[in-house]
Amino acid sequence: MSFIKKIPVEDVKHFVPLVANAYPGLNMSEEKVREAFLKTQTEDLFSDFYGYYRGNQLLGCMKIYDFSMNLYGTKVLAGGLGTVAVHLLHKKEKIAKELVTFFLQYCREKGACLALLYPFRPDFYKKMGFGYGTKVNQYRVLPDCLPRGKSKENVFFVTEAEKENLLACYRRFMEKTHGMIDKTQGELDALFENKRHWIAAFKQDGQIRGYLVLEAQSAHEENRFFNDLHVKEMIYESPESLSELLTFLHSQLDQFQRIVFNTQDEDFYHLLTDPRNGSNRMIPSLFHESYVSGVGLMYRVINLKNLFSQLTLRRFGNQSCTVNFKIRDSFLPENEKSCVVSFRDGFPRVMDHSEAEVEVDLDISDFSSLMMGSVSFKSLVGYGLVKLSDPACLSRLEQIFSKQEKPVCTTTF
Known part of the structure; x- marks a missing residue:
């Protein structure tokens, strides 16, 4: 047994x-x-x-x-x-x-209402109903290709005396950023216990308003002076804090070959004077490799009604439409139920007894990615992963899901 x-x-x-x-x-x-x-x-x-x-x-x-x-x-x-x-x-x-x-x-x-994990094999967990989240892009940037601002005078190395100040910065960022997970006291302690970490922070009016968790790593098997600086975590609350932190990294040109960023920011390359990563690879016809990309964190909706009940203040576009979501979920049968949601000016409300204008049929993995904002409704329709009972509702549904934020998560587990 x-x-x-x-x-x-x-x-x-x-x-x-x-x-x-x-x-x-x-x-x-x-x-x-x-x-x-x-x-x-x-x-x-x-x-x-x-x-x-x-x-x-x-x-x-x-x-x-x-x-x-x-x-x-x-x-x-x-x-x-x-x-x-x-x-x-x-x-x-x-x-x-x-x-x-x-x-x-x-x-x-x-x-x-949600479950999440980092997969050892994405296909294994996709079959169990987990959908892909935001990809991570790894940039390997020459320090002098980062923007050099006017100053880095407010940047300092954080000691344990500033631990709570750092946590307060993280939580302010978390409260404004979809997908972020609260940092526990244990995670905070582990951050400071790791002796390989340096934590550089920007302070303004006594408050930490941005920080970098850094780790030096060898970049050459036979040259111990050939190192890269890896940014393990980057949090910033304003353009000013970002500018000073990047200016600090820019100044490391004489010690580190490249600054390595793992970021979910799809627009990050716009910050760089040269986004190439040093591989010298070209993608036909004339595109320079600027980063490598990976699929990681996966999400799964485990209770549809619970999910929408917690999003009553979230505005999904400005359209009105009553939708019957018919979710296929063979792995978790108790979740394989129709859920009727009435969107009024974009605000959702679960309806127990209501006739829907349209039925939307899709797999739980794709629905999970859609609800997290990792993929657009328009893309799912184009890929043939969504079936609609009434194609005339397509435009309204695309607008309902058109302004989704992609989730950001810096928590590893």
């Missing part, structure tokens, strides 16, 4: 080899895995490790997070999934499927 439960601390001896064998590329010592597990299970208020047991044998595990996320200006509860691991001798026994099913049901019971 199999079951899933929160892993008790006495099972650490089974947990450590399970995770170490599942993630050999992380090069984490068994002691580090042990410490992380015990800290999570005894101290962390926002996450727990759960295990898949067959009898008394631990054959799989996962870490479940309770996140507070900005969804178009509304703080909502969202579930996060990480550290999914299955015993090497018990692969292909659908243990991962049972773990994910438990996770989704756990999130629904907690009242969350």
Whole structure:
């Protein structure tokens, strides 16, 4: 008989080899895995490790997070999934499927409307109903190709004495940015405990108004003086704070070969005098490679009515239309229901008994990406991923979903 439960601390001896064998590329010592597990299970208020047991044998595990996320200006509860691991001798026994099913049901019971994860394989989780989020673009920029402003006199290195000041800056940014997840005290502590990190910040009137989390990394196997500077996190609240932070990076020309940015900002290349990344590759006919791009964070709507009920203050364009969303969700049958939503001047309201003007039929993965703003309704229609009962409503539906913000997330888990 199999079951899933929160892993008790006495099972650490089974947990450590399970995770170490599942993630050999992380090069984490068994002691580090042990410490992380015990800290999570005894101290962390926002996450727990759960295990898949067959009898008394631990054959799989996962870490479940309770996140507070900005969804178009509304703080909502969202579930996060990480550290999914299955015993090497018990692969292909659908243990991962049972773990994910438990996770989704756990999130629904907690009242969350969304679930999210970083996939080890996007196709694996796409089949389970997760949709793609915003891509990350990695730029490798020569320091002197960054804009040089008038000053960097308000930039300083942050110490632990400014920890709460930094957190306040992050939370102001989070409250204004769709997709951002609240930073917990544990995450903040970990930021300062990592001795490889430098944190450069812009301060104005006693408040931190922007910051960079930086890490130097070798850029040459045989030359220890050949290094790149990686921007692990970049938060800014104003053009002034961004200007001084980029001026600071510009001044690092004599020490670092390139500044490496991982950003979800699709317009970032407009900041640069030369966006080329040093690969010297050309894309026909005459396009210079400026960044590499990756699909990462994936989202899943797990309760349609709950989702729209929390977005009553969100204006979807300015159109009026009553829509019956017919969502295909074979992985989570309790979510495979029609949901009638009345948009009036763009504001949504779930209707229990109402006749719809149009039925919109699509898969839960694509619906999740649509609702997060990662893909446009127009694109989904063009790709044949949406079916409409009345094509005459297409223009109104395109306008309802035309001004979606793409989600931004700097939280790793």
